[in-house]
Amino acid sequence: MSIITAVDTFDIRFPTSLELDGSDAMNPDPDYSAAYLIIRTDAGDGHEGHGFVFTIGRGNEVETAALDALRGHILGRDVETLLDDMGATWKLLAHDSQLRWLGPEKGVMHMAIGAVVNALWDLKAKRAGLPLWELLAGMTPEELVALVDFRYLTDALTPDEALTILRAAQPGRETRTATLRADGYPAYTTTPGWLGYSDEKLTRLAKEAVADGFAQIKLKVGASLEDDIRRVRTARAAVGPDIKIAVDANQRWDVQQAIDWMAHLAPYHIAWIEEPTSPDDILGHAAIARGVAPIPVATGEHVQNRVVFKQMLQAGSLQVLQIDAARVAGVNENIAILLLAAKFGVRVCPHAGGVGLCEAVQHLSMFDYIAVSGTKEGRTIEFVDHLHEHFITPVVVHDGAYWPPAAPGAGNEMLRETLAAYSFPNGPIWKEPR
């Protein structure tokens, strides 16, 4: 028996706004940040659980305060009891009626719960000596179903239906694991497409992306139609006809505006339009999907929880579902979302980038391939080559693919030196004159 002896939290910020990396039509000057936690135990095995919420700067202290508010829920508890029944542990956190009032199941408090859940999964995977994707892919269908909170889902997905999906994917697990190790998991890159970049930089980075083996790039759009047409044309000229180009409006438009704007970009053969409008607008996305067809609509990085994803699938709001490792309440809720996507036959192409999102979300796609959907068809994980050097197990991306991590854990752990240097507002990076 061992107990949780510490839950330490950190407000970590990177001054990315200086370079315009990450600039888009809604977020002109992000400072990529993480509200970060480390869970320690007295097990004597040296293992810690790491987790984070990704934010873009101001307010990261509020997210860190939300992590602090959860400390009392796990500090002093028995580690094995928590980790052996992660379904119950999820409910312990997500069903706290007083904290739930602050969402419910959305925003600052829900993301903080996700970080704690993910830190516990990181700890569980390290104790098992497995990367998270392999830990999950080795669980039985019954064990996986027990991780999911089906409250508010049963009109679209029942526990029995989830079991059927998982059992159907059981036979090929070993073959797909071997395929994953041999071929990796497809990646696409957003690195060329930030709104703050010049056409020359866009062209250079787009050509580099093709040379690096990526089959798809993505451009930010939505600030100026004229600029967007020029930038999409520039990108198409740079990559040629065979590389996919997706565009991302970062919630900039109203419904009709999205449909009208996309009519101008359609001639350049667009792979998907991402976040055309508010992530809350299920019916709006459905109207846009009808209006821009056959261009698929992609969304999810800001979709608050499984209940909204459920409706987006019911309403035909999206044709590409983009899970995010740090927006919903962690691994458990993302498994629910993967199961919903499998039920509706919709492909999942995770959002990543930010800081640590690539490291974390790859585990979910790899698990999905092996044990849930059983396919990589039409699927690709976003990749941005940025800030990976701050992690103890940075992603391995080459030849246009993510390569399955071998290190135990969930991929969330930053270097100690990073936690010290980028701590806000007192770390040395923030004390330097800009």
Place this chain on the structure above:
Amino acid sequence: MSIITAVDTFDIRFPTSLELDGSDAMNPDPDYSAAYLIIRTDAGDGHEGHGFVFTIGRGNEVETAALDALRGHILGRDVETLLDDMGATWKLLAHDSQLRWLGPEKGVMHMAIGAVVNALWDLKAKRAGLPLWELLAGMTPEELVALVDFRYLTDALTPDEALTILRAAQPGRETRTATLRADGYPAYTTTPGWLGYSDEKLTRLAKEAVADGFAQIKLKVGASLEDDIRRVRTARAAVGPDIKIAVDANQRWDVQQAIDWMAHLAPYHIAWIEEPTSPDDILGHAAIARGVAPIPVATGEHVQNRVVFKQMLQAGSLQVLQIDAARVAGVNENIAILLLAAKFGVRVCPHAGGVGLCEAVQHLSMFDYIAVSGTKEGRTIEFVDHLHEHFITPVVVHDGAYWPPAAPGAGNEMLRETLAAYSFPNGPIWKEPR
């Protein structure tokens, strides 16, 4: 010219869980709380702006941290500039791209923006020497439309349509103001119906409610079907056939469960079923509305923003729209929601109770009656007789009606002694042994 010189924040909590006041199927032991702020200026007129977010205990410190995160947006700014263009001020807060990432437009950060917006309205109304309802009801249609952020709304409501609605209500404003002063605004009471109360207490309080002139009471349901049938029958026996009985499940059910459960309660002539399922489930509410018709579905106290209300109106998810003074981003966003309800012809019956919600929300219904919908038909404001003594202008409710407040301000201001006594964790109330 004057500037904002201080934004002071407070974590205020009332130990209501000791009495089971406020207990329902999802919230067994709330400690009614407020993340509270006071805005001070150097105008020398003695006026302050007060605002709050209502929470139910744990996590109130996170909400208070969110208020602190907004201090820098208004501290040192010119008061007249902020108050003269409250539409621009709303966007200054709600469109901050870094803070927006923490929602977007939902949860802890969005509610904090609402509290700051409401505190500014409180200050504006005090400076004008008017209660908020009267200040708003005296604004021109053009001024009111300028308060609303139409982003994500234009597929359901354009600025021109909003202007048309407001202009249509202009002619009768004076008559309706006189009617409001003469007759008040209808109220209903939830006081008898908390889940923790015995049948005897329910009967006694229900009879008292009728004697006090209320035409409707509300019971909490959703924990036990057997108990609910008995309690609804008990209440019906206590109040007789002519008093309306609404029921409130506080998000307890899945879609089919709500429909099945309500079939058992329908024989007792139910005025509405409130919050049958997740407040995020637009399509689920629409399915329930079809399944329980002709019983109306009511929801809104946890609906995160105008975008979700828009869809609930588009989809027929609700027949009774329940605004809340402290859930969305303040007065401005509630005006957007009142306009949407008027466009769709749906009646608005505000959620209140908690702490300060009655004091605040009455202004919005009274404004709506005079200047937006122009009617009180089928409308009633929730009333819970609880914690009003902590406010400098407690609601005046008698003869089954709210009576229009005369004091300048938005109704948000608590007594200084309350702020001192109930401050958490160091106020004297929290230092006493329980």
